[in-house]
Amino acid sequence: MRNTCADVPENQWIASEIQVHTIVNDILLDLIDWRNHAGEESERKDATQAIDMGMQALSNMCTSNTLVQSSIWQFFVRESQLLSLFLLFADPASVKYALVWIHNCTLNNSLQCKDFVDNITGSEAIASILDVFANESGTQTDNFELSYSCIKNLLISDLAPAIWTSLEQIENGGMSSVHVALLKALDGMVNGSAQLNVSLPNTSKLISGILVSTTKKLQTLLSTPEPQLDSSIQHICTFVVLVLQYLGVASQISTEAEISSWVDDGLAKSLITLLHGVSKLQPIFVDKSSSPSHDIKSNIFFMIRCDIMKVIANITYTSQQAQNEIRMCDGIPLVLSNCVIDDLNPYLREYALFAVRNLTKNNRENQMLIASLEARKVVPNEILTEMGVEAAIDPVTGKLTFK
Known part of the structure; x- marks a missing residue:
């Protein structure tokens, strides 16, 4: 299924029509449960490999096909807990498969971004994505770049207030590490090489x-x-x-x-x-030191x-x-x-x-307030000069004037 749907719109359509994604969803949920309870490392490794392929299959079903995306995306943000569970328990090496999927489904699609933010599964997934962004910060890894891209897709749709509210419900406070991560993502978006122009x-x-x-x-x-x-x-x-x-x-x-x-x-x-x-x-x-000893x-x-x-x-x-x-x-x-x-x-x-x-x-x-401050020598006259204005005493009234 992963290979069949890769860049083949006809196969993506067929898979969507026969609800393959719901079957993959059930299989992946069972595999996640199996992996989390597996006693042997070899079992966990096999389960992880199968889960990764399943996430890749879901991502390939949606790639470059907005109509299929809209159908499948609604199911996973409204009816399934797969995304939030996967991001919560996935190995760091596996997270990128979900991030690619989320990025593709939210890129330039404000409706699907809003769907993601407005549902509890999406809110939990967003908190996990922000955790990835915070933990990978400064590493320039694929996970860091992908998590930032996912968050940016949501932020550029002006959804920060909804995200902030959902984070407060999950984190029970307004100054947690995920809140800081969201602000850092905003900072990167507005102060990066392509500065905010909307x-x-x-x-x-x-x-x-x-x-x-x-x-x-x-x-x-x-x-x-x-x-x-x-x-x-x-x-x-x-x-x-x-x-x-x-x-x-x-x-x-x-x-x-x-x-x-x-x-x-x-x-x-x-x-x-x-x-x-x-x-x-x-x-x-x-x-005043010639060679400062601190940064x-x-x-x-x-x-x-x-x-x-x-x-x-x-x-x-x-x-x-x-x-x-x-x-x-x-x-x-x-x-x-x-x-x-x-x-x-x-x-x-x-x-x-x-x-x-x-x-x-x-x-x-x-x-007039600044002029009066200058008259009392609260503000040096050279500051007013640099502003391009002049404070002077009126020869008739004896009062300070501001020009």
């Missing part, structure tokens, strides 16, 4: 909300007089960096209405709260200020609501204080200046 409004709304809730957790941990950088804070910071990197890209291509909805959910305020928290844990760092890039706070500032700059570029929200939560002085050189955050000064420019774009209240 808007994913549901995903972006989810990620914005995750930043808000995660910032609240960090704020609670930092509420002690002298907070320590323990494992809990480090885990949250890793989580936050991945979220910020996604938002840094998404905020460039999202509409003003989408960004306003993020601000309504508390994003702007959370960004300022987060910037305060990072400042508390890691002050501005300038390495700056390994620091958990490497680039995090830049990531925060990039999102602030992007959301205030077109959204006056975001501009006003940053002002109302006393964020403008903090943004101005980051117009400095920081060795942990290359280009922080440039990102901060860009954020100041956008905060003042067509916003008189923000302009």
Whole structure:
């Protein structure tokens, strides 16, 4: 059956019509049970070989045949537990056969992606795929590449919120290793060689909300007089960096209405709260040694200020609501204080200046606030000069003006 259906549409059709896949399903479930209870290594080896051939047969039945795919795929995500059981118990060398099958059935097919995510079998299988992705990360193995491709097929269909919800039900928490794996897959998708060029409004709304809730957790941990950088804070910071990197890209291509909805959910305020928290844990760092004895890039706070500032700059570029929200939560002085050189955050000064420019774009209240800060010497005049604006004393009224 495996060889008969390989690249032969007529045979794929016949196999589908006579429901061969249901027979293969029953055989494979029995083989998985046999292998899991086998006492002898030789028995487990024989069962594994037969299971692998069965998975290859199912994959070959669906390859390059979308109509056959739709029929067979519905059966396996709605009626069978084969995929989730196989991924849960398969040997690492065997996982690739299921991953190839899943990839072929979800590639450029949003309906089949949604079917996969919306069913418990699919949800369990997705959690297993994310485990493979996390465990194989950095190895560049076939399993790593295939698991990433499967996850990407689902993410590009804007299904991250449904996946996130299903993972919370399975993992009983929102910051597990599979959640981190999902964020890493998103990061790879938006920051890879082929950067994100389509808007994913549901995903972006989810990620914005995750930043808000995660910032609240960090704020609670930092509420002690002298907070320590323990494992809990480090885990949250890793989580936050991945979220910020996604938002840094998404905020460039999202509409003003989408960004306003993020601000309504508390994003702007959370960004300022987060910037305060990072400042508390890691002050501005300038390495004055001629030969640094440590790797700056390994620091958990490497680039995090830049990531925060990039999102602030992007959301205030077109959204006056975001501009006003940053002002109302006393964020403008903090943004101005980051117009400095920081060795942990290359280009922080440039990102901060860009954020100041956008905060003042067509916003008189923000302009006057910055002008008043300069009058009190809160912000150096050279920063205003680099922004291309000028603060001066009116000779008639004696008041500071902002041009």
